[in-house]
Amino acid sequence: MPMSKNMLDGGQVIVDYLVREKVPYVFGLCGHGNIGFLDALYERSDDIKTVSVHHESVAGFMADVYYRVGGKPTATFTSCGPGSANLPIALANSYLDSVPFLAVTGNVPTSQFNRGAFQELYRHYQADFPSTVRAYCKRVFQPTRGDMVPLAIRQAWKTMVTGRPGPVVLDVPFDIFKEAAAEETPKPEEWNANISCRCGADPDGVTKAVDMLLSAKQPVILVGQGVKYGGAAADLLRLAERLRIPVAWSASGTGAIDSRHPLALGLIARNGPYQANHAARTADVLLALGVRFDDRTSSSWLPGYSFTIPPTRLIHVDIDPDEIARNYPVALGLMADVRTFLHQVLAELESRDGLADAAAARAKWLDTIDGYRREWNAFIAPGFVEDASPIHPQRAAHEIDKVLPEDAILVSDIGVHHNWLIQFCNPRRPDSLIGSMGFGPMGFGVAGVLGAQFAAPERPCVSVCGDGAFFMHASVLGTAVEYDLPVIWVVWNNFAYASIRGLQRGYLGGRELATDFRHPDTGAPYNPDFASMARSAGIAGVNVDRAADLADALRAALASRRPYLINANIGADKNPGGAGVWELPGLGQSQPAFGGRYQP
Numbered sequence: 001m002p003m004s005k006n007m008l009d010g011g012q013v014i015v016d017y018l019v020r021e022k023v024p025y026v027f028g029l030c031g032h033g034n035i036g037f038l039d040a041l042y043e044r045s046d047d048i049k050t051v052s053v054h055h056e057s058v059a060g061f062m063a064d065v066y067y068r069v070g071g072k073p074t075a076t077f078t079s080c081g082p083g084s085a086n087l088p089i090a091l092a093n094s095y096l097d098s099v100p101f102l103a104v105t106g107n108v109p110t111s112q113f114n115r116g117a118f119q120e121l122y123r124h125y126q127a128d129f130p131s132t133v134r135a136y137c138k139r140v141f142q143p144t145r146g147d148m149v150p151l152a153i154r155q156a157w158k159t160m161v162t163g164r165p166g167p168v169v170l171d172v173p174f175d176i177f178k179e180a181a182a183e184e185t186p187k188p189e190e191w192n193a194n195i196s197c198r199c200g201a202d203p204d205g206v207t208k209a210v211d212m213l214l215s216a217k218q219p220v221i222l223v224g225q226g227v228k229y230g231g232a233a234a235d236l237l238r239l240a241e242r243l244r245i246p247v248a249w250s251a252s253g254t255g256a257i258d259s260r261h262p263l264a265l266g267l268i269a270r271n272g273p274y275q276a277n278h279a280a281r282t283a284d285v286l287l288a289l290g291v292r293f294d295d296r297t298s299s300s301w302l303p304g305y306s307f308t309i310p311p312t313r314l315i316h317v318d319i320d321p322d323e324i325a326r327n328y329p330v331a332l333g334l335m336a337d338v339r340t341f342l343h344q345v346l347a348e349l350e351s352r353d354g355l356a357d358a359a360a361a362r363a364k365w366l367d368t369i370d371g372y373r374r375e376w377n378a379f380i381a382p383g384f385v386e387d388a389s390p391i392h393p394q395r396a397a398h399e400i401d402k403v404l405p406e407d408a409i410l411v412s413d414i415g416v417h418h419n420w421l422i423q424f425c426n427p428r429r430p431d432s433l434i435g436s437m438g439f440g441p442m443g444f445g446v447a448g449v450l451g452a453q454f455a456a457p458e459r460p461c462v463s464v465c466g467d468g469a470f471f472m473h474a475s476v477l478g479t480a481v482e483y484d485l486p487v488i489w490v491v492w493n494n495f496a497y498a499s500i501r502g503l504q505r506g507y508l509g510g511r512e513l514a515t516d517f518r519h520p521d522t523g524a525p526y527n528p529d530f531a532s533m534a535r536s537a538g539i540a541g542v543n544v545d546r547a548a549d550l551a552d553a554l555r556a557a558l559a560s561r562r563p564y565l566i567n568a569n570i571g572a573d574k575n576p577g578g579a580g581v582w583e584l585p586g587l588g589q590s591q592p593a594f595g596g597r598y599q600p
């Protein structure tokens with residue numbers, strides 16, 4: 001197609017489409033493969049901001065957490081070959097946690113396909129980045145002529161945001177960014193903006209679900225992130241209060257209900273509190289909303305720890321029928337958008353009698369649960385006042401939770417610190433505590449907090465991350481400075497890949513190898529001095545060894561409104577126990593820290 005006066009090239013069409021979709025930021029890293037795209041971004045720099053980072057996975061994690069906080073998909077840009085090969089970890093993370101972002105990846109020129117040009121993956125198939133990420137994203141589009149770009153960009157966007165959302169790759173050969181594409185960009189309002197996937201459940205199924213809930217003696221609602229990202233938190237609260245049903249959450253559902261609400265039951269997990277696991281495993285009806293029952297939620301599916309299904313009768317509602325009956329048999333499985341389903345249930349309840357009776361009948365069940373809660377609270381009480389150095393991890397989580405204001409966003413990384421946080425933080429809002437539960441890549445929180453701060457410039461954004469993950473992604477320090485992002489890193493420094501060392505201790509008789517960091521001369525625990533590393537980047541950095549100092553340091557960091565790093569010396573000898581268990585097949589299973597297995 002000739003390049004006429006009004007003609008846009010491929011890069012311009014992509015950027016124009018992103019602007020039309022009101023994408024505020026693109027996050028990424030340059031390479032020869034994407035300079036054509038950068039050139040199109042350059043022209044539109046008043047309309048869309050380009051953020052340059054120091055590792056491609058950081059860009060992906062930023063786009064991911066931007067969505068989790070801001071509710072809007074953004075885009076990334078990476079070069080051909082190695083530049084884009086640094087991205088799949090972030091793609092997979094978003095894919096498994098159903099978070100959309102558009103990855104614009106560069107590739108070699110179409111004229112060089114199959115010639116083994118610099119950075120071409122050519123030995124199985126030409127320009128074969130799509131094969132690399134096939135398992136890591138929802139779909140790959142690869143336009144190989146300029147005039148294929150308009151179709152590819154609008155379809156890529158639609159695939160990303162409809163149904164169960166997820167990241168999509170738009171893989172663009174070098175020449176296509178600069179090749180004539182179209183005189184006009186597709187309009188979101190014609191192709192994507194007016195599509196709704198808020199599908200309701202089968203009406204008979206809604207009636208049946210309401211019948212089951214009204215006749216239940218010991219019901220529990222279990223929520224996952226479908227409730228959070230589906231915008232269903234307000235309706236969840238309405239239903240729970242209307243029928244007085246206690247609400248438990250998976251780690252990904254944390255914050256869907258204010259954890260201080262009287263009906264908030266807590267986390268169901270291998271390390272979930274007794275009242276949550278015990279109520280769920282003794283429930284007669286379990287209403288599961290937007291949750292996928294993974295092994296960590298379900299105590300590795302061993303009956304009697306997190307759930308006992310059957311005899312518990314499961315109502316499982318999800319936008320993706322693939323997740324229904326994946327792991328547990330269902331008394332009722334309903335494919336639906338969770339918010340629409342809740343509207344349907346609330347409307348159906350309007351036409352029912354005896355609601356007050358159903359709610360009042362719940363008193364006994366809620367009292368029983370309160371008894372469990374008291375037992376659990378007595379069990380965990382000592383950890384809150386431990387004043388050891390290194391800091392007791394429960395105390396550390398508690399101090400962080402106490403100091404953070406209600407509007408703070410805490411982005412956790414992956415590791416033992418995450419297990420402590422999900423157990424001992426009390427989030428008030430759906431985005432108060434963000435974590436990765438599907439792919440679990442180290443670096444998610446270290447880098448994701450930057451995306452959170454872009455999405456919520458006025459809110460305190462804090463990453464609690466392991467020393468292992470921080471060192472792996474320390475380039476974020478520079479990005480915080482370059483973009484003036486007042487993020488706070490609390491490095492949970494236990495001088496080890498402690499979660500993995502804990503497994504060697506728990507399951508392999510303490511045969512520790514390759515899981516801690518030691519100085520070769522002394523054998524003493526070793527790490528770089530993260531606080532001075534931060535200072536060398538121009539960021540405030542402090543060390544703390546005691547719990548009270550951790551709280552003070554966090555207060556000072558919050559007050560500074562500048563990027564800040566707190567290197568906290570935290571004990572690694574304890575793991576957060578709960579009422580559930582985790583099995584490593586072939587090696588055995590952990591024992592619950594409290595209570596035992598429930599046998600109906």
Ligand SMILES: Cc1ncc(C[n+]2csc(CCOP(=O)(O)OP(=O)(O)O)c2C)c(N)n1
Pocket residue numbers: 413414415416417418440441442465466467468469470492494496497498499500
């Ligand atoms: C990129 C990546 N590599 C390896 C792992 C496996 N892994 C899970 S947790 C963990 C240890 C993390 O250590 P650290 O960041 O210090 O956190 P801690 O468990 O000590 O809190 C490792 C290696 C992973 N999840 N992601």
Ligand SMILES: [Mg+2]
Pocket residue numbers: 415466467468492493494495496497498499
């Ligand atoms: Mg560690």
